[in-house]
Amino acid sequence: MSQTSAPPTLIFIIGPPAVGKMTVGYELARRTGLKLFHNHHTIELALQFFPFGSPPFARLVGEFRQRILEEVAASDLPGLIFTYVWAFDQPGDHASVARLADIFAPRGGRVLYVELEATQQERLRRNETEFRLAQKPSKRDVAVSRQRLLEHDSVYRLNSGGEFDHRADWLRIDNTELPPEAVAERIIDHFALPAAGA
Template sequence: MRLLVIFGPPAVGKMTVGRAVVERSTFRMLHNHAIIEPLLDVFDYGTPPFTRLLGESRVRVVEEAVGAGIDLLLTFVWGLDLQSDLEEISEYVRPYVERGADVAFVELAADLDTRLRRNRTELRLAEKRSKRDLEWSDANVREMERLVMNTGTRTDLPGVLLLARHPHLRIETDDLDAQETADRILTWLDGLAAGGSAGD
């Protein structure tokens, strides 16, 4: 049983890459907006009931996936500098860790211009109704730059401490499409299964 967490900034391609991985593996995916979008039909983003139900729903899906023996792929925007995000991600990973499953992290990175282009792709807008106001959505992508969403030279970030406990691969996706990125992920996972290196 395996858990794969794909993280990175908004519009870097997490869901699209995740789908490409799922198509060629035993993974099933719960992407970041699969729960967000239905909740937005009822609650405003960031309100206490929205936040509470989002976290509880994700945890329950993960717990049930573990119980069913499912290889699960999760996608997130993760503020590596935020202790609260570390606690949240740790809670989603915990059921797989406790079962002794293989847990791995893939970090996708791309520059802001690339992500602003990807923010307007047909699949993204079809799957994520909340992103269809493009003026707002582009501004949100820019505004999220205040967070540390990719690893760098700093090793003291809360999120880096969790990454140090599990295999972690970083992929620069500016010049890669989803299938090429999925190729790299699946090759890396195959290497891990064969006892290869945890790094890229």
């Protein structure tokens, strides 16, 4: 990072599958100038070689994400938006988020968390949208994708239930009926994020 650069910002956009993390992330990136690194950038790459959930798949996804965040944190980029499905009942997910956040914090970076939540019915609808399927080839078998979404909802706790609402670095938004533009504006206003080019 150059001497004249401001400390980088890492924004986690968290929430269950098909809640709108990537779509909101694109809108937020457009308005702030931060780069978007959505979780399927690494998933789709690793799936070219190994099955979902296999040990080599998990290692590659984890290492790709860590290295990209390390390079961004050390660069002149203003920061990064990263999307993540966080199972709040899984200690491994807490550890993964903390490990990624710790890449930015020692450099004086700002780490922020945006949690999205929406009804399952709305998420099932979004699971089949054109933009999602264009960006995430592994979701194009919509029957399988739908079944996985339902299974994950039944097995994991994919929203915090307000557990972190007291934190200044955490913003929870029910975006069931909100367009991504409105969600992005709320994030920008809440955290006083600079506009692109500012």
